[in-house]
Amino acid sequence: MSDTTLKSDGGSSMSQTQRNWLITVLILAAAVAGSFVAGSDSLLYKVFVGPFVEMYEVPDLFVQVLWEGLVAGTLYALVALGFVLIFKASGVFNFAQGIMVVFGGLSLVGFYAAGVPAFLSLALSVAMMYGLAWTVERVVLRPLVNQDPLILFMATIGLTYFLIGFGEFIFGGEPKTMITQEIGLPSGSYDFDWFGGFVSFQKLDIAAAVIAAIMVGCLAVFFNKTRIGRALRAVADDHQAALSVGITLRQIWVIVWFAAGIVALTTGIMWGARSDVSFALQVIALKALPVIILGGLTSIPGAIVGGLIIGVAEKTAEFYWGPLVGGSIESWIPYFIALGFLWFRPQGLFGEKIIDRI
Amino acid sequence: MSSNKLLLGLAGAAMLAGSMVVAPPVQAEDSIFVPMLTYRTGPFAGSGTPIMDGMHDYFTMLNERDGGIGGVMLEIEECETAYNAQKGVECYESVKDRDPVVINPYSTGITLQLIPKAPVDEIPILSMGYGLSATAVGESFPWTFNAPSTYWSQMSGIIRYIEAQGDGIAGQKIGFIYLDVGYGREPIPLLDELASEMGFEVVKIPVGVKDMQNQSSHWLQVRRERPDWMIMWGWGAMNPTAIKEAAKINYPMDHFIGVWWSGGNVDVTPAGEGAVGYLSANFHGTGTDFPAIQDIITHVVEAGKSLADPDTVGDNFYNRGVANAVATAEAIRTAQQVTGVSVVTGVEMREGLENLNITAERLTEIGLEGFMNPMQITCEDHAGAHPIYIQQWDGENWNRVSDWIEPMSDRVRPMLEAAAEAYLADKPEWQTQTCN
Numbered sequence: 001m002s003d004t005t006l007k008s009d010g011g012s013s014m015s016q017t018q019r020n021w022l023i024t025v026l027i028l029a030a031a032v033a034g035s036f037v038a039g040s041d042s043l044l045y046k047v048f049v050g051p052f053v054e055m056y057e058v059p060d061l062f063v064q065v066l067w068e069g070l071v072a073g074t075l076y077a078l079v080a081l082g083f084v085l086i087f088k089a090s091g092v093f094n095f096a097q098g099i100m101v102v103f104g105g106l107s108l109v110g111f112y113a114a115g116v117p118a119f120l121s122l123a124l125s126v127a128m129m130y131g132l133a134w135t136v137e138r139v140v141l142r143p144l145v146n147q148d149p150l151i152l153f154m155a156t157i158g159l160t161y162f163l164i165g166f167g168e169f170i171f172g173g174e175p176k177t178m179i180t181q182e183i184g185l186p187s188g189s190y191d192f193d194w195f196g197g198f199v200s201f202q203k204l205d206i207a208a209a210v211i212a213a214i215m216v217g218c219l220a221v222f223f224n225k226t227r228i229g230r231a232l233r234a235v236a237d238d239h240q241a242a243l244s245v246g247i248t249l250r251q252i253w254v255i256v257w258f259a260a261g262i263v264a265l266t267t268g269i270m271w272g273a274r275s276d277v278s279f280a281l282q283v284i285a286l287k288a289l290p291v292i293i294l295g296g297l298t299s300i301p302g303a304i305v306g307g308l309i310i311g312v313a314e315k316t317a318e319f320y321w322g323p324l325v326g327g328s329i330e331s332w333i334p335y336f337i338a339l340g341f342l343w344f345r346p347q348g349l350f351g352e353k354i355i356d357r358i
Numbered sequence: 359m360s361s362n363k364l365l366l367g368l369a370g371a372a373m374l375a376g377s378m379v380v381a382p383p384v385q386a387e388d389s390i391f392v393p394m395l396t397y398r399t400g401p402f403a404g405s406g407t408p409i410m411d412g413m414h415d416y417f418t419m420l421n422e423r424d425g426g427i428g429g430v431m432l433e434i435e436e437c438e439t440a441y442n443a444q445k446g447v448e449c450y451e452s453v454k455d456r457d458p459v460v461i462n463p464y465s466t467g468i469t470l471q472l473i474p475k476a477p478v479d480e481i482p483i484l485s486m487g488y489g490l491s492a493t494a495v496g497e498s499f500p501w502t503f504n505a506p507s508t509y510w511s512q513m514s515g516i517i518r519y520i521e522a523q524g525d526g527i528a529g530q531k532i533g534f535i536y537l538d539v540g541y542g543r544e545p546i547p548l549l550d551e552l553a554s555e556m557g558f559e560v561v562k563i564p565v566g567v568k569d570m571q572n573q574s575s576h577w578l579q580v581r582r583e584r585p586d587w588m589i590m591w592g593w594g595a596m597n598p599t600a601i602k603e604a605a606k607i608n609y610p611m612d613h614f615i616g617v618w619w620s621g622g623n624v625d626v627t628p629a630g631e632g633a634v635g636y637l638s639a640n641f642h643g644t645g646t647d648f649p650a651i652q653d654i655i656t657h658v659v660e661a662g663k664s665l666a667d668p669d670t671v672g673d674n675f676y677n678r679g680v681a682n683a684v685a686t687a688e689a690i691r692t693a694q695q696v697t698g699v700s701v702v703t704g705v706e707m708r709e710g711l712e713n714l715n716i717t718a719e720r721l722t723e724i725g726l727e728g729f730m731n732p733m734q735i736t737c738e739d740h741a742g743a744h745p746i747y748i749q750q751w752d753g754e755n756w757n758r759v760s761d762w763i764e765p766m767s768d769r770v771r772p773m774l775e776a777a778a779e780a781y782l783a784d785k786p787e788w789q790t791q792t793c794n
Contacts, residue, residue, distance in 0.1 A: 058582070061578065061581065061582055064578060064581075065575065065578055068574040068575060068578065071574075072572065072574065164399075168398075168399050172398075172407075173397075173398045173399040173400065173403035173407060174398075174403050174404050174407045174408075174624065175403070175404035175595060175598070175624060177627060177628045189606070200606070200607070202606065271571065274571070274599075274602070275570075275571040275572075275595060275598060275599035275602060275628070276404070276571075276595060276598050276599070276628045278401065278403070278404055278594075278595050279399065279400060279401060279403065280400075280401030280402075280570055280571055280594065280595035281571060281595075283401070283567075283568050283570075283571075284571065284572065286568060287568075287572075314575075315574065315575045315578075318575040318576070319575045319578055319579060319582075322575070322579075323579065326562070326564065327562065327563055327564045327576075327579075328538045328564040328565065328566045328569070330566065330568075330569050330572070330575060331566040331568045331569060
């Protein structure tokens with residue numbers, strides 16, 4: 001029985017969520033008090049007080065950690081956005097989103113390596129993502145229409161493995177260097193002397209944040225203000241009702257997969273520029289899973305805010321708390337954080353409270 | 359039947375017919391079977407591909423130029439593992455009944471799986487410059503070889519290099535960033551031991567496989583800790599990302615040393631100017647300025663029999679593959695001489711490996727003068743504790759910046775023997791050997 005049910009039944013003066021808050025605050029207060037009693041060498045102090053003292057004493061590193069978290073979070077948000085777009089319109093959890101990121105990045109570098117000018121390569125990559133969307137609709141989704149969503153999910157797993165093999169067949173398995181400067185992305189950094197240290201903002205990271213913001217803005221306008229956008233929201237609400245008023249499901253699916261493809265291409269370019277373009281990049285799609293747990297599968301603002309929260313939280317956790325347990329906690333801590341959030345907001349970040357009357 | 363289904367059926371029939379035309383590989387009785395466990399795909403393909411190209415091309419060159427080894431052709435066959443230990447074991451199982459002469463797993467994870475299988479199937483394992491350090495103890499591991507050097511020896515060489523620079527090593531802080539898998543963790547026991555003996559501090563920074571391309575928080579830790587030197591045990595996509603991040607925090611590149619698996623051209627080029635000055639350990643030469651590599655270009659690359667991009671021939675990792683193939687080929691030749699058998703299999707190959715002695719004269723003879731240090735393997739020492747050198751990236755090429763550095767064998771060997779003993783402690787049935 002969910003907490004909301006309890007509340008709607010009016011059976012309790014304090015909701016489950018409120019109780020969770022109370023328990024957490026009490027435990028934290030006890031831990032902080034305990035760490036002062038135990039002294040600065042105790043584990044309690046190192047976990048509950050030490051990191052915050054360090055944030056205060058070395059603010060330049062704290063600002064740098066927050067910035068790195070925001071940039072990573074922006075990119076996680078973009079990947080999560082790809083999942084959300086497709087899920088909203090077709091109810092399919094697209095397992096292939098990660099490989100679409102790789103595929104987008106590889107096609108851009110691949111066209112350029114074949115002698116196509118940089119901006120034409122970019123245009124061709126966009127066209128390629130459209131081709132992919134069209135093919136997926138024609139070959140994968142259309143024959144499976146009306147099937148259980150789980151079947152469609154399975155189909156996207158198949159699509160993932162197909163795209164890995166196909167990508168390796170066309171582009172080869174070795175990693176490639178992103179054509180950062182050729183497509184006009186900046187390099188270098190702005191360094192500021194702050195608080196007795198320095199904080200460095202990579203121009204590329206700033207560009208990533210700006211481009212992501214523009215992209216989200218465009219998507220928001222597209223979904224809220226255009227006819228196709230309205231149709232898409234109608235499909236998201238109810239497939240059959242949308243069909244009955246003459247909305248073409250096929251067209252909507254192509255458009256939404258194409259939009260997810262563009263998001264994937266952007267992520268591939270940005271992440272590829274930060275490290276390199278290789279098939280290893282697909283694992284960053286896994287980073288979107290805790291974002292989705294947090295933000296929900298159907299909420300675009302949820303994907304964005306969730307991405308930023310996960311990005312900042314995981315970098316802060318790895319930097320300040322990671323060394324206490326030997327490091328490398330970044331791989332699992334996002335899930336922990338997402339579950340921690342659900343402890344307080346079971347409906348997710350922007351989810352609606354579902355009231356089930358039993 | 360609808361036209362669609364008919365088309366599908368026809369396509370299926372065509373595929374079936376096509377697959378029947380390609381006959382399964384039949385092993386010639388008079389050839390030596392050299393399987394290669396490769397990874398040209400997956401997250402580690404960037405490191406794997408050039409190595410596999412180098413190995414493949416040297417073996418092919420021997421076939422083309424000399425008609426194989428001792429008049430016997432080599433049958434080369436690749437099996438793709440994607441650096442996945444499970445697939446590696448599948449590959450091993452699929453080739454073990456075809457009398458492979460030796461297995462080069464090219465992954466510490468796969469090597470660890472194959473160490474117990476080798477004595478049962480009587481197939482030697484050559485994990486050249488990787489794998490389980492303890493397998494250097496030949497008495498305990500008769501079927502596994504890890505020349506030219508264990509990870510422990512290599513780490514001791516890198517520490518020696520640091521000790522020889524300006525301020526010595528006592529009192530210094532060394533950062534150790536590593537891929538958080540068996541391979542990356544392998545040198546830690548030695549590093550800890552040396553730290554307490556020599557009086558330096560170690561800061562360990564593990565990088566999970568999922569975060570290979572997401573290292574910003576790891577390098578911010580480096581910025582906080584301000585280590586005097588950084589040592590990296592990275593692989594695949596971890597390497598270029600780490601070098602980029604190091605450049606981002608302005609870490610002095612000439613104090614950043616990679617294991618010899620973190621020194622590929624693909625690792626440094628993405629960081630551009632930022633990578634200039636980066637150091638890496640090595641045990642063989644780079645470039646194409648060797649007669650044997652020229653022979654590869656003539657007989658294999660220009661003849662269209664290579665899978666390599668011609669521009670990558672002579673790159674560090676390509677030459678690593680060549681060095682591995684040279685050790686394998688010379689061991690086959692030694693096996694032929696020692697046992698008198700020309701079509702050697704695993705049992706003879708083990709003899710060949712234990713008697714392997716690639717002298718400086720022999721290196722000149724095979725067109726690789728100065729390419730690597732002379733290499734000798736004995737029954738007792740399957741690694742050989744050979745020296746290493748440090749190279750530096752200048753933006754276009756690797757340049758040697760140190761002499762040959764001898765490892766600290768006096769410290770490493772007792773630790774290897776203790777580790778071998780610990781490995782065998784719970785395996786009463788294990789087959790050991792006595793060396794005279």
